[in-house]
Amino acid sequence: QETVTIGAIEILSGPSAAYGTAIKGGLELAMDEINAKGGVLGGKKLALIVEDSAGNKDQAVNAARKLVGRDKVPVVIGPTLSNEMFAVGPVTNGREVVTVGTSTTAKGITEIGPFIFRTSLPESDVVPVTLKTAQEKFGIKKIAMMYANDDAFSKSGFDSMKAAAEELGLEIATIETFGSKDTDFSAQLTKIKGLGVDAITISALVEPISGVVLQARQLGIPSSVRFIGGNGANSPKLGEIAGAAADGLLVGSPWFIAKPDEANRKFVADYKQRNGKDPDQFAAQAYDTMYIVAQAIDRAGAADSDKIRQALYKTDFNGVMGPFTFTEGRDPASNEGVVVLSMKNGRFEILE
Amino acid sequence: MTILLSARQVSKQFTGLLAVNQVDVDVAAGSVHGIIGPNGAGKTTFFNLVSGLLPPTSGTLTLDGHEITGAAPYERTRLGVARTFQNIRMFSDMTVVENVMTGMHTRLESSGLAALLRLPAFRREERAAKAKAMELLEFVRLADKAGLRSGDLSYGDQRRLEIARALAGNPRLLLLDEPAAGMNPTETRDLAALLRQVARRDITLLLVEHNMGFVMDLCDRITVLNFGRKIAEGTAREVRDDPAVIEAYLGTKVAERLAKAHGA
Amino acid sequence: MLSQQLVNGLVLGSTYALFALGFTLIFGVLRVINLTYGFYFSVGAFVALTAARELGANIWVALPLGAVAAGLVAVVADWLLLTRLRRAKAGELASLMVTLGAVLALYSLMAVFIGTDIQRFPFGFVDNSALEFGDVRISTVQILIIGTTLVLVALLFVLLQRTKLGLMIRALAENEDAARLMGINVGLTVAAVSFLSGMLGGAAGVLIGLNFNAIQPFMGEHMMLRGFAVIIIGGLGDIRGALIAGVLLGLLEVLTAGYISSNAREAVAFTILVLTLWFRPVGLFGRAQAKRA
Amino acid sequence: MPIWLDDFLFTYETLIHALGVHGLLALSMYCVMAVGQLSLGQAAFMGIGAYTGALLTLNLGLPFWLVLPLSALAPALVALVIGGPTLRLSGVYLAISTIALGEVLRVLYINAEGLTGGALGLSGIPRKADLWLIYLLLLLGVVGFWMVGRSKIGRAMEAMREDEAVASVMGVNLPRYKLGALIVSSMLAGLAGCLTAHSNSFIGPNEFGFEMAVTILSFALLGGIGTPIAPVIGAMILTALPEVLRPLQDFRLVINGLIIVVAVLFLPRGVIPFRLRRAP
């Protein structure tokens, strides 16, 4: 056999295609680099089949079945959304095929079974860091919390935030929800404006977050009231859309574009050259994941799912996101790499 | 003489218009009863009240002594009221024979379960229904068109099909709204013969028609409406000679012609 | 705070009404559930966006450009998709299905070429400073939206009720053959309606895209559900109905989110819908079909 | 079982399940449309069936043979309650107001977190919907509709579809037929929902909303409603298309849409445009 084929399931069409496209870009960049350096298992080339789920969980499952049943891949990367993983996971796990989520941050993902891993930090690891930093640095005491209540990602992010906020003893003035496809947030924000909070936390995908931030400033919520975002806010899109309105927003991230180390600078430059735009966190996570999987294959000594699974436990990798190992529960072991970023002039900077 | 249908002080108010105004009508069982009157006099509206498609604003309707004023159309059909429509209303996607079989709805007894299991009783009944439908089509001379899509029939053929469909339910009272419209005199004559046969089957006919020769020929008794009110009632001759009717409806020329044709 | 919430509701309601205008026009007048309508909304927004970015056009150029482009797309789409069905008298359901297939193809095509990232108009495209009246804030774009909605409602109402074209449009909606017998050029009139509704959809896309600063191929799809609610509450094909239902819905949504619970907001539109239909099965201004027994 | 067959079945299992379940949903749509109604509530009924089934299995541990009929019963009760007021409406008004049911339920699922898991949905539902069961139910449904369709009930339904007033004058009890059709269709949808939940092992609140409602409607629209098998075939085409077109990648959905357009343009009465002949 000349190649080792890996499968991935990402959203490549439909309204959320942006996420899958970034991930695909990251995976392919890493794969090309690995192949250029001689591939895996002593000279075999890596190949990647990316199947589209269109963000639909039935299609995601069909894609998984095709990858496993027909293409016989030993490893599936993805799918993109936590929702999709809840449907795909039981299928691949039941067939004993290693599945590695790169962007699934909801609670309970890896509990699906022993073959389900993830390289993305769950929100519960990131958000406490962000909130704590905000509390310490800016003396935040009273907050309003907002989240999109209709998708698993945002909801579970919010759950982590709420737990962290309570832990830190912050006063929660109100909890406001919206739909992930809403465009108007004026009612909730007007209400929040009247409550005189120090900060607003928000858990949602980047589209509604941008809208919330813009409309908040429009309604005259002063920039002294900081936004604190969940994983969804960690996207360069936010700055592009919201511009100066997003200034001061805080977000915790396992990665950020201006991380000064050599590996990261090279990744950012290569990615930009290859895809014509800056990478985001999803691309970075995918990039590292491909390396992690490739090294596990090497360690396993064969393209065999169970061996790869065991090898993954022994992961010790240092990538663009920093040092990486898995816990026994197949989640990322440490959140030490998490940095808190702050938005300034439409770009994220490390909060000094 | 028993009264089959009786309307007492029946009125129908539309926004800004009293279409039927305190009308009393008694239709004797076994008779052919005509309703005539100028356009817009309220004849079709009266039919709608009798068949239950519109609720009357006031007044009562009784069929064979039972009050039916508030009954739904399908209940009246069960009690034996059938009708045709002035603006033909076929089930145009169905075939001609299916239209007639639909008219038998209330008479067929097999349950959905029997149909589901194709019980012998069900099959027997369907076969009989089909045969009966063909017989009716024969009767209205449409048997050769039984398998056509009914919407593709010409106007006159559709009228006859409506009559067959209405007859299919074995009604006791058949309401015919301008059955001869769109037929030429020869066809009208044939239709009259056909309706006479219907009447002989113990079906009471209540008939709206503008073709006076036809009405005079067929009807035992005629009610005349004008602006929703009953302005005359009586035998064909009484009505024909009534000056109010001549003024409102017939015109002197027609009245004379009728008098000539049907004896003074 | 109440006054600010009322303003919020008014603005939101105007966006609903603005979107619904063209929708109710095709839906009500041509008796077609045209699901491609949401796409015209996206087209308008993207054409205006491109004009602003590439040509540096200002709003007064970009807005009409987007509207006209969407109008043209609507004419072509109607011609390709619906003339054949109309001629075959295929009925509402076939049209619904064909537009369903078409809209899937169109959005996907747009996504393939433009990508699905959200985009926004360049900063400074319009002066979007907020005006303050006491503690109530409203932006220029929002004033523009309310104004445009009112003007369009008035224009359309006059067009449909008071002009020959309106008369012809309504005649055609009812009975095509009879309309032909009156000497009405059916093809041309249908094209006029399509163009109008496409233009309305396109204009709505530009303004709403501008207000929420989120332009994306599927943006029209997201409006459809509320659009349905608005035109049904208002009564199909009724312009005043669309305005009143839109504003009503906007206000109630905002007030629910502001004073009851933002969780309940999503249910508001449909609760109102059900209540309206309960009392008036043809919507606020809809007329029962003049069909006699 | 040979390995290749095992692989084949594994690869297409979800698809084969979905084909059958969607067939049932198409039948449920057919049932409403056959009496001339246009409903977008089928997805909501499906959701009620799915949540009922999942909760009964997860929380009470009831056996599947009991769960399945109960999941059909729950939406039927809802249909019974909403039937009265909604069936006064007609055409698009009815269709849109039935969307309301789906949307209101969606909000309910999202907010009743304790029971439904909110946005996270319910996961870990045991996989109990066997293939043979799905297809047996589908077969029974088609044959049942076929048989009943060729009787006075079928004629009455077609009559209602063409002209309600005249049908009522023929003696058809309109409210009864409409409510009956709604209840039967809600039961079919409920079954489909329960089967989905027990074959996907995960359900969430957004799966039974507008999008699904439109999809179910399109099964019947593409297939046609001349015979009960037509919508089922429509469902199978629409379900298989995205998978068949998978190799086209980016253009997959574009082609998918175009195929629908072309199919309808040339077969406006559905892919199976024939009607049931009731009087041979």
Add this chain to the structure above:
Amino acid sequence: MSTLLEVSGLHLGYGRTTAVKGIDLSVPIGGVVCLIGANGAGKTTTMRGLAGLLKPTAGTVRFDGADITGSAAHRVARLGIRQVPEGRQVFAEMTVDENLQLGGLQAPGAAEYARRRDRVLERFPRLRERLSQQAGLLSGGEQQMLAIGRALMGAPRLLLLDEPSMGLAPLFVEEIFRIIADLKREGATILLVEQNAQAALEIADYAYVLESGTITLQGPGAEIAENPQVAAAYLGGH
């Protein structure tokens, strides 16, 4: 007298069925020509074909010397061929007045329009009473009046009447024939399909008998009325 409408070898059908199989027919300027035939003979089909609602499969139609075979219906209407269709086909959701407006869409100028409208309302006072009612709610006879009035609003050069007396009260049937006679006197050209064949043949200059899509008999109205076969088949004679 020169011919206004000249039809030759006209074939018309629906899908695979041919309902009109090669008829020849001509209508002189200022003449009243009558077309009679049994139910299903093809009279309505012929009228629809002449109005451009059905495309002929063969044959030609010439109007005022110009070939209008296969012209779109709205063109035909604008040339001044107006039809009172079978089954009235009024715009049910619109008011009586709007229906009349639609008939007069092509009127040159408001004054002319008003003149035509006045004439129509003079002829049908009943319509004046119901001007603001939705046409679909009119009684059958009222709708028939409206259909005729609407056609007259187009100041037709050729009026195609498909059973204009259908559903009208006797007084009105007389009125309709009087109107036809009036129109004829005013120089209008009329092609008339009528079941009330006796009356129709009385005012017709010329008549055609249509049977199963072909013309089997033709001649001056009075002559046709006296033909014994015609009398038996269409006039109710014995």
